[in-house]
Amino acid sequence: MPVHFKPRWALPERTATPEGVFRNRRAFLKTAGIAAGAIAAGPAHANIFDRLLGGDNVPTPDVENDPSAGLYPAPRNEAYQVMRPISDENLVTTYNNFYEFGSHKRIFKAAQKLQIRPWTVTIDGMVEKEQTLDIDTLLRKMSLEERVYRHRCVEAWSMVVPWTGFPMADLVALAKPLSGAKYIRTETFMEPDIASGQRQSWYPWPYVEGLTMEEATNPLAFLVTGAYGAPIEEQNGAPLRMALPWKYGFKSAKSLVRFTFTDERPSSFWMDIAGAEYGFWANVNPEVAHARWSQATEQPLGSDERIPTLLYNGYADEVAGLYADKEGERLYY
Ligand SMILES: Nc1nc2c(c(=O)[nH]1)N[C@H]1C(S)=C(S)[C@@H](COP(=O)(O)O)O[C@H]1N2
Numbered sequence: 001m002p003v004h005f006k007p008r009w010a011l012p013e014r015t016a017t018p019e020g021v022f023r024n025r026r027a028f029l030k031t032a033g034i035a036a037g038a039i040a041a042g043p044a045h046a047n048i049f050d051r052l053l054g055g056d057n058v059p060t061p062d063v064e065n066d067p068s069a070g071l072y073p074a075p076r077n078e079a080y081q082v083m084r085p086i087s088d089e090n091l092v093t094t095y096n097n098f099y100e101f102g103s104h105k106r107i108f109k110a111a112q113k114l115q116i117r118p119w120t121v122t123i124d125g126m127v128e129k130e131q132t133l134d135i136d137t138l139l140r141k142m143s144l145e146e147r148v149y150r151h152r153c154v155e156a157w158s159m160v161v162p163w164t165g166f167p168m169a170d171l172v173a174l175a176k177p178l179s180g181a182k183y184i185r186t187e188t189f190m191e192p193d194i195a196s197g198q199r200q201s202w203y204p205w206p207y208v209e210g211l212t213m214e215e216a217t218n219p220l221a222f223l224v225t226g227a228y229g230a231p232i233e234e235q236n237g238a239p240l241r242m243a244l245p246w247k248y249g250f251k252s253a254k255s256l257v258r259f260t261f262t263d264e265r266p267s268s269f270w271m272d273i274a275g276a277e278y279g280f281w282a283n284v285n286p287e288v289a290h291a292r293w294s295q296a297t298e299q300p301l302g303s304d305e306r307i308p309t310l311l312y313n314g315y316a317d318e319v320a321g322l323y324a325d326k327e328g329e330r331l332y333y
């Protein structure tokens with residue numbers, strides 16, 4: 001595992017981490033033969049998120065059929081910690097944004113239809129040699145690690161998740177970009193037969209996102225393949241998604257099939273829908289309001305209390321330098 005800096009927001013100890021709790025949950029559920037939703041979330045979670053969730057059971061993860069299951073749990077990179085409790089896995093896997101399966105939060109059941117094997121990832125555009133890799137071949141080439149990251153949705157809810165994955169910089173190294181490449185454009189799968197949202201033709205499918213090469217090679221930019229010590233579930237973006245924790249959540253695109261290296265700044269799904277409200281940079285900033293609501297505070301999943309939102313979502317020391325020369329740009333939405 002690479003040696004990393006110890007950021008200011010890192011905790012000296014695992015105080016924020018309910019050590020061992022999430023790691024064992026799935027194994028326990030499997031042995032006990034009960035659905036995750038049958039476990040009461042407890043009085044601490046009797047809040048709006050539970051009310052939104054209603055009574056449906058959470059599907060038990062299909063871990064035994066996943067060829068990558070043996071890669072988990074991966075060693076935790078202690079440099080990436082968060083001074084907030086890890087969000088309840090039940091909430092993270094049942095309260096989602098994934099417009100391919102519907103424009104509401106309750107898509108986890110519909111998302112089970114996504115076939116995550118076989119799955120290929122294409123690397124093309126301004127690279128030495130275009131390549132298409134099977135996801136399990138890609139996983140074998142990468143060294144997986146666990147990182148606890150904050151996630152701040154532009155809608156002002158937030159979560160703290162132990163993701164497993166590898167630095168996006170490692171994918172860039174594998175891609176061998178040409179010197180003229182300035183941006184990476186990512187593309188999500190396109191399968192209207194199984195993803196009902198993609199049959200709503202007024203949306204500009206597929207879901208496209210983009211970032212600069214400097215952003216992609218910043219140590220914080222992470223490609224996620226797992227969560228809570230197991231392969232990531234369909235509703236959270238299996239088998240491969242981004243985690244760009246200093247940006248609003250919509251930049252962290254799910255279920256990726258293509259990375260295109262280019263010298264042109266890509267447009268994105270949300271820019272095409274409402275460019276005045278959702279831009280290319282979309283860095284978290286509590287002082288810059290969304291067109292329709294304040295971004296000053298956020299509501300953590302599973303909590304009744306709002307907390308202050310932090311500049312770059314708490315990662316300013318790591319990423320502010322990326323934007324020092326971009327004064328005139330719309331950096332924060
Ligand atoms: N392909 C795709 N990626 C996506 C989205 C989406 O609708 N489609 N929603 C984004 C938004 S707005 C957020 S907040 C996060 C939500 O991730 P989660 O459901 O794992 O919490 O995914 C992001 N990635």
Ligand SMILES: [Mo]
Pocket residue numbers: 097152153154155248249250
């Ligand atoms: Mo979001």
